[in-house]
Amino acid sequence: MQAKLAHISRLPSLPTVAVQVVQAFSDPDVGVQEIAQILRTDPAITGKILQAANSSRFATGRQISDIHRALMILGKKVVSSLALSFSLAEASMNNGPHVEYFKSFWLQSFVQGLTSELLAESEPSISNGEAFTVGLLASVGRLAMLKGMSDDYIPCVDAALELGLPVHEIETERLPFTSTEVSVDLLGQWKLPEYFRAAVELQHTPTSAMSQVFDSQDSRMPHIVAVAVAVGEYFAGGQRGLALARLYEMMEQLLERPASGVDELLEDVRKRLEENASLFEIDLAQLGTPMELLADAMQQLSFLAATSVLEEDPQQRAPSELMEENGRLRKRVAELTRQSSIDPLTSVFNRAYFSRRIGEEIAVASIQSESIGLLIADVDRFKQVNDTYGHLMGDAVLREVAQTLQNTIRGNDFVARFGGEEFVVLVRSADLDGLVALGERLREAVASTQIEFDGLTISVTISVGGALGLPTDRPHRFEESLFASADASLYSAKNSGRNRVIVGPLEFTGDGGAVMERPRRSSDANGSPTPTIEV
Template identity: 30%
Template structure:
């Protein structure tokens, strides 16, 4: 997408835009030349003493650790290889020139975030098998458009730009200038004649992935790198950990443990990158504390997600009530505990009267809506420890641990009255519904059952009796009906 015309004019007229130094210009020529040789790179680096020192340092660092040690630029370049040497040299040259003496806190913060993003990119590249040197440069320059906009219009640009989320910052920029730092960054890097894949990182890393499964990509690594950097930059913002966990999952399919592992590796390598780029990042002790806190938050978030998934698996998709599988497991456990300790246990089958007429008269959508509403109404009338589940169709079951028959009767009576008095609305239609319920209790006076299915059958038979006696009522299981199946009409009729 092209830059907004008025913004482009201002950028073109700006005399203080970030520009690469002479050494970087020569390195860019070498990057663009497929026939570049190691000798050409070594010559270019050797003419810049400060850069030569950097290249020796990085060649002998764990980044390119080998059994051999480089003692001069030629050996350093040879150890790193053509592509790695020229891209890394370009990174150092650009950062040294563009960061300058850190004129203000905002500029220092920008480079701290950029270098931490580059570190994250390099770690992620190793994890997914991408070129680490290309991603290092891409991560370093992905937000160069921010620097260009701050330089061109310092009085108009948000002072707290680095405090904003990247997505929020882009929205603010586009509302203000018609284009964001992603488009400006692409324009600037093309102006510098950097390779397309580096310039495109400015755009690609700001475009959200499509819905569904997205395989890890270099652009995804660059996009997520800023979120990893923010964990260290915004150390007091505990939400930064949740954001990087979500971003890493969305862009790269990473789980919480993998995200924590990248953060830990960043913390261990931050000092090394700080020394290489001569930009203060974060103290070792501080990095360790941040990583420890982040790992703890990631674990908590992971457990919360697991609980959320478990809870979802236990629920009926339509009504939100527990599903039959969950009820069956809970019922067997509660029955065993009731039998073992002698405390009462009540269970009730609840069925909607004439539910087929609701579907036939108002449509199945209205029927589904009524089921959802009924579930919510019942949920408001029971205790936290009670278990309400959809048993099938329009039939529900309610488990009341520790509650005898008389107390359960009161609860069911209240539920029946609340449902009967509620007016359901769907579209232009308004209608009322009633329920029938069958109640059975275990360890309640003389009523005791040997097997859990016997208790369920007793409640089921009591429900049939309620239907046979005219519906819209509750029937309590007795010795006479608890094990006898009545020959009654189907409940839904």
């Protein structure tokens, strides 16, 4: 293994001047003048460092036109970290067939550097420049492997994405050494401090074990790097779901901050990325919006929660560090999945989850040629409740209505809060009469519920509109048409006196839109059939 590792480590992953700067980085005998002389041998890097020194990133308030002056004002470690950044960016600018892998690597590395720098600001014993450098170089082994053994390494990256596993686990299984081992070896060759190497070596250590690594002044660095690597994976990697789960855990156990701080950290990192994008040649087009990233992470977590990926499995293909912390991560995944799926006020599913779920249900029903029914329930005169009794009573009404609906539906149906005082119920394998009957049971259950709050007792009613159809009729427009028809039925129920149920079959216009051309089934407040209401 050592011979192969040495071969990879000899790859020219960074320009010579950058390696020289790295080697001088922590040598107390190397002065500012010597580093300035090294940098002047590369005019391109020198120019970029001066550009950075005069940018808003440092805001020195004075014009810096000489590399020696930059070193005096910014300090040796900051200027060295800038030189590394520009060198790494240059090394990552690959225009060959694997350009996307190199772009992803550079984005992930830069995110790691910015995150480490950000976290170091609250650690007086750690230099911001040092933290940025360690974060930036934590994954430099990936660059070496991308350059030197792309035919072997890129399939590992692809397999990790396909299987939903961290890249380092696939490396452990398929390659004679991991990119982390290459990173540590390179940092050793460049004569960086030992605690730099230790931090990089521990970057994928399970959180429970990492939390015990804090026995010297420098031992906080591994914590910072581990968090930074997870943030880099969230923004630019393929396993942002697992990265998010680890971040919530590390925020509490490693950084000793509330888990709610994860959102603030991610927002701060994104701001710094945007501020530095043009200076460091970062392609922000690779990033999704914050909501897109979160939705992708939650989709991955939902998948993990529904499979055995986090379960103990003696037949697991690869020795997995993830298995060592599976209990804690499984609990965290469940918590995050719940947070992303549940409406915090009513404790039923939220609109985002319903939007994901209905697509899955329609796909299954289409394959099995089963009908799909949708009921929309709206609390009657809810504004009047708020105006008369106050918003806290209104909240109590929504909670009670939600739980009543939840307790009344069938086991294979589900209810969600769609927005405001409106709830939706998705029903599989129902006929028109059955959907009307279910709607009537929901209406009766809510009407008979006494809602108590702050010494007051009130009751409310709901109006229910529904629609039923087969997804195979118009699979591409079915969801849209189902909602349109159910909403039209609800509108009729509200306008014909409220506290009633109106349900109709789904029919389509020539352009794929839905209309209700046949009579609808309805029931009044007594559950009796009422005259058909035409639309």
